[in-house]
Structures are given as structure tokens and as C-alpha cells.
Amino acid sequence: VSERVAADGSIVVPMDEKSLQAAVQKLLEQEVEAIAVSLLFSFANPSHERAVADYIHEVVF
Structure with a gap:
């Protein structure tokens, strides 16, 4: 995810929603059973990590 x-x-770089959508779509096409979300320096600002998790929950569930 960009x-x-x-x-x-x-x-430094806002999250690119299109890259998020593409990454999740690839994972779904591969029929993965689990997705872990871990972004660099998310301990200092978890907003992007939370947005990724929220998007995955919307799409999968």
C-alpha cells in the first residue's frame, strides 16, 4: 500500500486508496485465509493502519 x-x-505520504484496493483485491483473488496489517511507524500514528483494517473489514465481511 502506497x-x-x-x-x-x-x-509523509498520504495513503493511496487505489493501491489499498488493488492490494486487497489481489489477496482476495488468492483466497487467503488471513490478512495481517502492519505498517511502518504505526505505533506513532496508527491512522493508516486503522484505515487499512477498516477497509478490509468492509470488503471481506
């Missing part, structure tokens, strides 16, 4: 959060929690 995005970047700095170590201080500032957003």
Missing part, C-alpha cells in the same frame, strides 16, 4: 508515516507520527 503510504508513509514518519517516526514522529507525521504523515
Whole structure:
């Protein structure tokens, strides 16, 4: 997923929703049984990680 959060929690690159959609679609096409979400420096700013998880929940469930 195209995005970047700095170590201080500032957003360097906003999350690209189209790249998120494409990544999730690829995983669904591969019929994965689980998806782990772990983004760099999410401990400093979890907004992108939460958005990814929310999107996955919307699409899968």
C-alpha cells in the first residue's frame, strides 16, 4: 500500500486508496485465509493502519 508515516507520527505520504484496493483485491483473488496489517511507524500514528483494517473489514465481511 502506497503510504508513509514518519517516526514522529507525521504523515509523509498520504495513503493511496487505489493501491489499498488493488492490494486487497489481489489477496482476495488468492483466497487467503488471513490478512495481517502492519505498517511502518504505526505505533506513532496508527491512522493508516486503522484505515487499512477498516477497509478490509468492509470488503471481506
